[in-house]
Amino acid sequence: MAPITVTIKLFAHFRNGRFKEADHQFPPGVACREVILGLGFRLGEMGIVMVNGQHAPLDHPLSERDTLALFPLVGGG
Amino acid sequence: MDKILRVNMTDLTTAIEEVPAEWAGLGGRALTSTIVAKEVPPACHALGPNNKLVFAPGLLSGTAASNSGRLSAGAKSPLTGGIKESNVGGTAAQMFARLGIKALIVEGMPKGEGWYALKVSKDGVTIEEERGLLGLGNFAVIEALQSLLGKKTGVIAIGPAGEMRLTAANISVKDPSGKIRSHGRGGLGAVMGSKRIKFIAIDDEGAPGIQLADPEAFKNASRIFTKALMDHPVSGQGLPTYGTNVLVNILHEAGGLPTRNFTHGQFDGHEQICGETMHDTIVARGGKPRHGCHAGCVIQCSQVYHDKEGQYLTSGFEYETIWGLGANCLITELDDIAQADSVMDDLGIDSIETAVAFGVAMEAGILPWGDGKEVVRILREEIGKGTALGRVIGSGAGAVGRTYGVTRVPVVKNQAIPAYDPRSVKGIGITYCTSPMGADHTAGYTIATNILNVGGQVDPLKKDGQIELSRNLQIATAAIDSTGMCIFSAFPALDIPECLPALIDMINARFGAKLTGDDVxxxxxTVLKLERAFNLAAGLTSADDRLPEFFNSDLVAPHQAVWDFTNEEIDAFWDF
Known part of the structure; x- marks a missing residue:
């Protein structure tokens, strides 16, 4: 099966030593968890995981042209 | 012994009163709202002699408890027509508490055209005529008072906006750096202006200080509470590093960043104004990414922002201000927004109300979208000088909409809706509708649970669970606002089991009380209900607990979300 392209966006200190936004290729249906671990994060570091602007569980399978946004636990108000 | 200071501006007399028994266990918002509800006729004109302006430090203010230095100000709001409480950091709360001042109540109104200042000290409060500082901005007032009365003097002041009694005028409080924090919302600066008080100076020399009922128990509870603040990733790491402005990118990503006067949920220029960019800019220019609004703050969410030359430009540069002039007015130049922030502090005008008013003004064609330089000019030359246009914008978003025939006017109870679109973050919409304060994100900050995954997760795009979420947070916030605690202590309180019991233990150790979680x-x-009762008596009805009509009809991208709560569903908020 052809790989899928997923846009990954990183925020706050997740950007340090990595990137802001990049397209990566994965096998179809790859779970958010595998992408996160593949980037060298620990799952416990994740504050907010969004796919296409909506909160997603770690086992959410990704599709072609999805956007995965990863935030540490941060907040304001 | 704690006392109540009462100032009558009609006959220019002052009094020191004993604290009535029923007020003894109250502080902060619980006390200001109780006093306003008891003593202010709800139907009175907010800028007339029957309104009262009340200041009260929180229950724990003046103690060594971390983040306990918040001062509440209360009155009938000239902006909303309902009750108002707005709290602030700075040095005044701790000075009041150490002086044993449970509350300062300012009532009546002078008959003539004269202006006055109040001087608070261990001996009580005096009224003096004031001439020299009239018309000056807040920074000049603070500077003059520091050179006249000493560096340590506390200052509560109004700028030109308050002198003009504009309904977006705020009350400024000196912070530990000699800069400004604000009782921002609801036009309380206009109420102070109506009493013709330019400033209140505080001298805490010889203050008796706080007597703890159980110092050992207090110390233990305080240690646990501070540890919870430091351990939680939001209050311990996220807020200190990026400030509240880290929210720009989060709300953009979630489609809840109101853009172009609430027509879109995402802003193309988000990277130029976001917390990450701001952090890097501050560091590169030699500013301070961390800064506390009051002594004893361990979160340090504030910052000092320098200009391109490395000179001080502003501090306390918050997400809501940056959103309001940024995404909402399409301004992408962070330096322009910082300049505007500084001018708004100096004029003494609410940076949320004013930013949203500019969005409506841009929609009306008064100035071009995205023109930060023109915003700064209007602030200085129109609002600052009290021209007709300046007074309209300085009276808030609702006033601009009514004057120019705009229908997309994001207000509830005539108070501007801040930084989170209620169509795509539905819990906060319930808070906007139902808070007795008018549209106020801090009254029940559902963003924590809708977006930030703090205190669980409630899907922001669905209606399920939003009423309960907003109700629980509004009840908890009314209590926290009474303790003098920074609202950001709610982040650890929602997630770390030891945090809230430690807060209650501190109150008990301070007063020798035996409060439980249920009591809090x-x-x-009780606070929410008495505020609601005041509003109903003032003539507000459930029809005021509604979002503007356009939220029901105009879909907001990217989720094509719409506000779809029925009136009955909203009104069920009050079933408790």
Whole structure:
């Protein structure tokens, strides 16, 4: 099966030593968890995981042209 | 012994009163709202002689408890027509508490055209005529008072906006750096201006200080509480590093960043104004990414922002201000927004109300979208000088909409809706509708649970669970606002089990009380209900607990979300 392209966006200190936004290729249906671990994060570091602007569980399978946004636990108000 | 200071501006007399028994267990918002509800006729004109302006430090203010230095100000709001409480950091709360001042109540109104200043000290409060500082901005007032009365003097002041009694005018409080924090919302600066008080100076020399009922128990509880603040990733790491402005990118990503006067949920220029960019800019220019609004703050969410030359430009540069002039007015130049922030501090005008008013003004064609330089000019030359246009914008978003025939006017109870679109973050919409304060994100900050995954997760795009979420947070917030604690202590309180019991243990050790968690929840409920009762008596109805019509009809991208709560569903908020 052809790989899928997923846009990954990183925020706050997740950007340090990595990137802001990049397209990566994965096998179809790859779970958010595998992408996160593949980037060298620990799952416990994740504050907010969004796919296409909506909160997603770690086992959410990704599709072609999805956007995965990863935030540490941060907040304001 | 704690006392109440009462100032009558009609006959220019002052009094020191004993604290009535029923007020002894109250502080902060619980006390200001109780006093306003008891002493202010709800139907009175907010800028007339029958309104009262009340200041009260929180229950724990003046103690060594971390983040306990918040001062509440209350009155009938000239902006909303309902009750108002707005709280602030700075040095005044701790000075009042150490002086044993439970509350300062300012009532009446002078008959003539004269202006006055109040001087608070261990001996009480005096009224003096004031001439020299009239018309000056807040920074000049603070500077003059520091050179006249000493560096340590506390200052509560109004700028030109308050002198003009504009309904977006705020009350400024000196912070530990000699800069400004604001009782921002609801036009309380206009109420102070109507009493013709330019400033209140505070001298805490010889203050008796706080007597703890159980110092050992207090110390233990305080240690646990501070540890919870430091351990939680939001209050311990996220807020200190990026400030509240880290929210720009989060709300953009979630489609809840109101853009172009609430027509879109995402802003193309988000990276130029976001917290990450701001952090890097501050560091590169030699500013301070961390800064506390009051002594004893361990979160340090504030910052000092320098200009391109490395000179001080502003501090306390918050997400809501940056959103309001940024995404909402399409301004992408962070330096322009910082300049505007500084001018708004100096004029003494609410940076949320004013930013949203500019969005409506841009929609009306008064100035071009995205023109930050023109915003700064209008602030200085129109609002600052009190021209007709300046007074319209300085009276808030609702006033601009009514004057120019705009229908997309994001207000509830005539108070501007801040930084989170209620169509795509539905819990906060319930808070906007139902808070007795008018549209106020801090009254029940559902963003924590809708977006930030703090205190669980409630899907922001669905209606399920939003009423309960907003109700529980509004009850908890009314209680926290009474303790003098920074609202950001709610982040650890929602997630770390030891945090809230430690807060209650500190109150008990301070007063020798035996409060339980249920008592604190009960206090929050009582405060909300008495505020609601004041509003109903003032003539507000459930029809005021509604979002503007356009939220029901205009879909907001990217989720094509719409506000779809029925009136009955909203009104069920009050079933408790």
């Amino acid at each position: 929840t009960g206090l929050g409920k």
